[in-house]
Amino acid sequence: MSTFDNRLHAYLKRxxxxxxxxxxxxxVLTALLERREDVLAVLPTGxxxxxxxxxxxxxxxxxxxxxxxxxxxxQDQVARLNAHGIRxxxxxxxxxxxxxxxxxxxxxxKFDYVFIAPETLTQNSVxxxxxxxxxxxxxxxxxxxxxxxxxxxxxxxxxxGRAYQLFAQPRLLLLTATAxxxxxxxxxxxxKLPKPMxxxxxSVNRPNIHLRTEKxxxxxxxxxxxxxxxxxxxxxxxxxxxxxKQANQLRTDLQQKTARKVATxxxxxxxxQRFAIQQQFMHNQLDVIxxxxxxxxxxxxxxxRWVIHYHLAGDLESYLQEIGRAGRDQQxxxxxxxxxxxxxxxVNNLLISGIPDDLTIKHFYLQTxxxxxxxxxxxxxxxxxxxxxxxxxxxxLFRRRLLVKRLxxxxxxxxxxxxxxxxxxxxxxxxxxxxxxxxxQNWSTQAxxxxxxxxxxxxxxxxxxxxxxxxxxxIKKLFNQ
Amino acid sequence: MITGYMLTKLNLTESRRAKVFGxxxxxxxxxxSTSFWGLVYDVLPETGLFENTxxxxxxxxxxxxxxxxxxxxxxxxxxxxxxxxxxQYQETHYIPKHLAINQNFDLKLFRDLxxxxxxxxxxxxxxxARFYPYQIDLQAQWQLKHWLKMHPREVLITQWxxxxxxxxxxxxNEDAQLFAQMLFGHDVSNALFSELPIPDTWTEFDWxxxxxxxxxxxxxxxxxxxxxxxxLILLTRRSLLSNSANISVAMWQENHSLxxxxxxxxxxxxxVREHILQAAIxxxxxxxxxxxxxPDNEQSVLADIYRDADLINWDFKIYAAGKDPRYFTxxxxxxxxxxxxxxxxxxxxx
Numbered sequence: 094m095s096t097f098d099n100r101l102h103a104y105l106k107r108x109x110x111x112x113x114x115x116x117x118x119x120x121v122l123t124a125l126l127e128r129r130e131d132v133l134a135v136l137p138t139g140x141x142x143x144x145x146x147x148x149x150x151x152x153x154x155x156x157x158x159x160x161x162x163x164x165x166x167x168q169d170q171v172a173r174l175n176a177h178g179i180r181x182x183x184x185x186x187x188x189x190x191x192x193x194x195x196x197x198x199x200x201x202x203k204f205d206y207v208f209i210a211p212e213t214l215t216q217n218s219v220x221x222x223x224x225x226x227x228x229x230x231x232x233x234x235x236x237x238x239x240x241x242x243x244x245x246x247x248x249x250x251x252x253x254g255r256a257y258q259l260f261a262q263p264r265l266l267l268l269t270a271t272a273x274x275x276x277x278x279x280x281x282x283x284x285k286l287p288k289p290m291x292x293x294x295x296s297v298n299r300p301n302i303h304l305r306t307e308k309x310x311x312x313x314x315x316x317x318x319x320x321x322x323x324x325x326x327x328x329x330x331x332x333x334x335x336x337x338k339q340a341n342q343l344r345t346d347l348q349q350k351t352a353r354k355v356a357t358x359x360x361x362x363x364x365x366q367r368f369a370i371q372q373q374f375m376h377n378q379l380d381v382i383x384x385x386x387x388x389x390x391x392x393x394x395x396x397x398r399w400v401i402h403y404h405l406a407g408d409l410e411s412y413l414q415e416i417g418r419a420g421r422d423q424q425x426x427x428x429x430x431x432x433x434x435x436x437x438x439x440v441n442n443l444l445i446s447g448i449p450d451d452l453t454i455k456h457f458y459l460q461t462x463x464x465x466x467x468x469x470x471x472x473x474x475x476x477x478x479x480x481x482x483x484x485x486x487x488x489x490l491f492r493r494r495l496l497v498k499r500l501x502x503x504x505x506x507x508x509x510x511x512x513x514x515x516x517x518x519x520x521x522x523x524x525x526x527x528x529x530x531x532x533x534q535n536w537s538t539q540a541x542x543x544x545x546x547x548x549x550x551x552x553x554x555x556x557x558x559x560x561x562x563x564x565x566x567x568i569k570k571l572f573n574q
Numbered sequence: 575m576i577t578g579y580m581l582t583k584l585n586l587t588e589s590r591r592a593k594v595f596g597x598x599x600x601x602x603x604x605x606x607s608t609s610f611w612g613l614v615y616d617v618l619p620e621t622g623l624f625e626n627t628x629x630x631x632x633x634x635x636x637x638x639x640x641x642x643x644x645x646x647x648x649x650x651x652x653x654x655x656x657x658x659x660x661x662q663y664q665e666t667h668y669i670p671k672h673l674a675i676n677q678n679f680d681l682k683l684f685r686d687l688x689x690x691x692x693x694x695x696x697x698x699x700x701x702x703a704r705f706y707p708y709q710i711d712l713q714a715q716w717q718l719k720h721w722l723k724m725h726p727r728e729v730l731i732t733q734w735x736x737x738x739x740x741x742x743x744x745x746x747n748e749d750a751q752l753f754a755q756m757l758f759g760h761d762v763s764n765a766l767f768s769e770l771p772i773p774d775t776w777t778e779f780d781w782x783x784x785x786x787x788x789x790x791x792x793x794x795x796x797x798x799x800x801x802x803x804x805x806l807i808l809l810t811r812r813s814l815l816s817n818s819a820n821i822s823v824a825m826w827q828e829n830h831s832l833x834x835x836x837x838x839x840x841x842x843x844x845x846v847r848e849h850i851l852q853a854a855i856x857x858x859x860x861x862x863x864x865x866x867x868x869p870d871n872e873q874s875v876l877a878d879i880y881r882d883a884d885l886i887n888w889d890f891k892i893y894a895a896g897k898d899p900r901y902f903t904x905x906x907x908x909x910x911x912x913x914x915x916x917x918x919x920x921x922x923x924x
Contacts, residue, residue, distance in 0.1 A: 168709040169709070171709065172709055175705075176704055176706045176707075177704065178703065178704055190711075193711055193713060196713050197712060356766055356768070363778065364708075365708075365756070365782075365785070366778070368708055368709075368764065369758070369764040369765060369766050371706070372758060373766065376761070376763060378763060561771075563751075564751050564753070565742075567754045567762065568738055568742070568754065568757075570762055571692070571735070571759040571762050572696060572699045572734070572759075573696075573700050574735065
């Protein structure tokens with residue numbers, strides 16, 4: 094082992110009490126810290142990407158800025174660093190009160206890690222305040238979002254490159270779990286780097302996760318099938334849906350008709366209940382979380398055994414991200430996608446709703462008074478107008494974007510339709526080499542009955558729930574008396 | 575949900591300004607008018623408690639079900655169907671009783687500090703520094719950190735748990751049980767809504783409201799004691815008045831005239847009047863203090879014009895139309911005076 098390796102392992106032992114790195118971690122850290130290269134790392138979910146920037150930040154000193162897409166996830170990321178003993182950490186985003194934001198900007202020197210939303214990063218006052226700090230590392234988490242969300246949903250993603258230049262080009266680390274060669278090129282283009290980044294690309298394949306799709310005749314049968322699965326699958330699981338309302342209804346139903354303990358998790362859940370759900374899920378006191386896919390979850394639970402998609406994701410990148418929550422302990426896990434033919438109609442509507450149509454664009458450029466613009470769409474249009482694009486160019490851009498999204502949805506639907514070589518289909522989409530033999534297996538469709546026992550999913554040790562104990566005993570337990 | 579709760583703020587006989595509820599629930603700076611009507615409707619103690627309220631949506635929902643009448647001026651009133659639903663709501667949902675403290679101490683901020691303090695002290699009791707902390711506002715976190723450092727570890731653990739036990743013992747067993755379920759710490763999670771022993775009719779909104787109300791009760795009681803909890807509450811002291819208004823009021827209380835304050839502070843006399851008016855509303859000034867603000871002759875004129883006991887129906891134009899802004903202030907102060915008299919009468923009766 095080189096001196097550098099020794100030092101790296103000493104950090105790992107000291108701060109995380111691990112002896113070995115997970116695949117990809119040491120490779121990225123060596124390129125970033127020893128060879129001082131900028132790195133674009135594609136590492137499958139569950140590889141411990143946050144450990145990479147936590148450790149790199151400790152090693153480099155100064156300020157580490159982490160651009161993170163999910164506002165709801167950001168505070169959880171801060172909590173996770175806190176739990177690793179890193180206290181000088183803060184999140185900066187538009188959900189905060191301006192007073193809090195001001196306070197943070199005034200005290201930036203007191204932090205080692207700043208999580209920031211792209212929309213906040215690109216504000217001039219924020220950029221200026223950050224540029225006065227010694228930023229040694231700029232991380233873009235979920236970097237595929239630059240290509241996936243930037244052009245329509247969140248144009249500020251396209252401005253991260255400007256921030257990078259303004260921060261005097263600190264060490265750059267782009268992290269994602271899924272990015273095709275084309276997406277990787279697109280991401281890098283935003284930074285105008287003198288030389289290409291070092292790419293550390295690991296397969297998106299998660300061999301320990303059994304991939305299963307089930308085409309189901311109608312909604313009623315799908316609902317019945319879900320109940321059946323929730324009753325039978327062992328251990329903790331997550332069900333993804335695209336609607337908060339339906340998530341709430343489903344939770345009630347699952348709670349009544351199965352023996353599992355279920356909670357919903359989405360943007361409308363109060364802070365105190367979110368905390369309860371996260372903590373109980375972590376401590377195996379809660380079996381099932383019904384979540385909306387737009388809503389991330391900051392906790393790192395290694396033994397999620399199964400993920401069920403009740404609604405399909407908008408594209409395969411998102412799908413892989415979401416199923417990647419299963420089996421992080423490298424033990425067998427399963428990802429099941431339940432599908433009826435009306436589902437892609439639902440998802441297609443969601444996709445379209447984010448993109449301004451021709452008429453909206455026309456009224457934007459005509460500056461029609463009192464036109465009922467959607468706020469998100471208006472922001473997008475204002476952004477592109479500020480970039481000097483005229484109506485024709487913007488119309489063309491959004492038509493192209495819609496096409497790309499529809500193609501991505503088709504790929505997703507194709508993943509469900511395909512009845513041969515499903516695992517290799519995923520790898521083909523991401524431009525990866527095909528697997529052969531057993532490695533290409535571990536998938537199934539509705540054509541064969543799901544034999545849960547044969548998957549050898551480990552069972553989880555259920556922690557005793559002290560919820561209903563007498564309040565005196567609860568206080569004693571809380572304070573170790 | 576807050577839609578049902580909104581019904582409890584309305585009645586059959588009187589129209590109320592819908593926006594007042596939205597503005598007060600969302601928190602933030604209040605106009606004198608909002609504060610005044612907030613006082614009349616007794617909703618000021620709920621300042622900032624439901625900041626995500628979309629009042630337009632709430633009103634639409636109530637209107638859609640035929641529970642309120644909503645006119646073009648934003649005035650709302652219960653329909654008879656609304657009154658029936660209101661009565662049902664009051665029977666089946668939680669109605670808070672202790673929120674008054676929120677006018678002088680930030681209740682939601684205290685709730686966050688209290689829960690994180692409890693978690694941290696619990697982890698301290700197990701010598702564990704590596705845990706997922708409950709996420710609260712950063713400034714509050716720093717305040718708490720400072721507060722924790724002021725007390726020795728053993729004192730924190732022993733005294734905090736003792737104070738909690740003392741408090742819980744004053745509650746009914748059901749309430750104590752529920753209160754304890756919202757506490758979390760080392761290897762102890764707080765309860766999910768679905769596992770709480772609460773009435774079937776309660777929604778998550780009721781649970782949130784119950785928690786806030788119980789914490790408000792804890793604050794109210796603790797302020798009369800010499801406890802760790804009291805020292806934590808003191809961190810959340812607040813004034814609903816703006817800094818500028820506070821300066822004007824301080825000068826007024828040092829016997830400067832309105833004119834002198836305006837000149838010295840280089841602000842308009844009307845702004846100073848608004849500051850004083852805002853203070854009289856938010857700090858619930860006494861009858862004597864308000865009377866001092868209205869010249870005697872104006873009090874007589876006002877008394878002649880407004881004989882109707884129900885000040886909600888008073889039309890300021892009869893007295894103040896066409897006059898300079900000071901007369902509107904006198905009008906408002908006179909309304910306040912009547913409210914203060916009612917309050918003082920009630921206090922005497924109690």
